[in-house]
Amino acid sequence: MTTDASCHCGAVRYSVDTAPDELTSCQCSICRRHAGLWAYYSPDKVTFAPDNGPTDVYIWGDRALTLHRCRTCGCVTHWVAIDPTYDRMGVNARMMASEVVAAASVRISPGPS
Numbered sequence: 001m002t003t004d005a006s007c008h009c010g011a012v013r014y015s016v017d018t019a020p021d022e023l024t025s026c027q028c029s030i031c032r033r034h035a036g037l038w039a040y041y042s043p044d045k046v047t048f049a050p051d052n053g054p055t056d057v058y059i060w061g062d063r064a065l066t067l068h069r070c071r072t073c074g075c076v077t078h079w080v081a082i083d084p085t086y087d088r089m090g091v092n093a094r095m096m097a098s099e100v101v102a103a104a105s106v107r108i109s110p111g112p113s
Contacts, residue, residue: 005095007075011053034076038090
C-alpha cells in the first residue's frame, strides 16, 4: 500500500511503497531541534512528485547527509546521503498522515551530539 506524504504547504511531496513499521526519533543536536521522526528506505523506494518545489539543503557535522527542508513552509522533509552508494535515506514521517505514524513503533536513538 502506497503511503503519501507532504510538507505543510504541499510544495514537497513524496510517496513510499510501504508504510513504516518502525520510526526513529533521533536525539542528535539537529534532529532534536526540528523534531524529525525518521522512516528509512532505499532511495529507489521513495518517489518525489515531478513538480516538487525546491528545497534548501543543510549539511553539518561529519558531512555525510544533506538535510532538506521546503523553501516555502520550512518543514524538514528528508535526508539523503552524500555518498551515492549508500542505499538508505530518511523521510520525515511527520509529513505522513497521523494514522500512519500512530501504527508504527518509535525507537529513540541517542545520536551524536
